Amino acid sequence: MRPDRIVIGHLGERRGIADVLAVARTGVYVQIDHVGRAPQSGCQPEWQRARNVVALARAGHLGQILVSMDICANSLLHWNGGHGYDYLLRTFVPLLHEEGLTEADVRTILVDNPRRVLSW
Numbered sequence: 780m781r782p783d784r785i786v787i788g789h790l791g792e793r794r795g796i797a798d799v800l801a802v803a804r805t806g807v808y809v810q811i812d813h814v815g816r817a818p819q820s821g822c823q824p825e826w827q828r829a830r831n832v833v834a835l836a837r838a839g840h841l842g843q844i845l846v847s848m849d850i851c852a853n854s855l856l857h858w859n860g861g862h863g864y865d866y867l868l869r870t871f872v873p874l875l876h877e878e879g880l881t882e883a884d885v886r887t888i889l890v891d892n893p894r895r896v897l898s899w
Contacts, residue, residue, distance in 0.1 A: 782806030786845060786896060794823055796834040803840040808896050810845040811835075815855075815866040829874035836884055844888045845896065846871070 782805055790799050791812035803809045811832055816822035835844050848855075848867055855861035862870075872885055880888075 783808070784896070786810050788812060788847075791828055791831075791847075791849075792823055793831060794827065796831050796838075799831060799835060800838055800840070803835060803838070803843050806843075808843045808845050808892065809835065809840070810847060812847045812849045814846055814848045814871050815862045816849070825871065825874060826878075829871065829878050832875060832888070833878040833880055836880060836888075841884060841887055842892060842895075845892055846888060 785807040786809075787802050787807050788810040789812055790802065790809050791814065793799050799809055799811075811828060813822050814825070814828060818824050832844060832846065835841070846867070848864065850856070850861075850864060853859050855863070857863035857865075867889075872889075875885055875888075876882075
């Protein structure tokens with residue numbers, strides 16, 4: 780299978796970017812998950828996750844980045860006190876901008892990359 784048809788998921792908890800860069804260099808999509816998960820739950824701080832995304836983009840892998848929130852429990856929804864689905868746009872995207880990504884970069888990550896990898 781061509782690498783550009785493969786998504787390697789669950790890379791959101793890498794504290795540094797070295798491992799993720801090694802995966803990205805193979806040409807596959809890299810999926811940064813757990814966006815919105817609180818550090819109290821054992822996840823890394825959100826600013827580190829955003830910095831990892833930006834580091835990937837700056838290393839030439841913008842077209843391979845996917846992000847996800849992994850909302851897999853009712854407790855993560857607003858009506859149960861969680862951060863909800865809008866967290867990605869309301870909180871995480873502004874962090875990406877603060878770390879230096881442009882609106883066009885964010886569009887590539889949130890629109891273009893998923894469209895490309897999910898097309899047949």
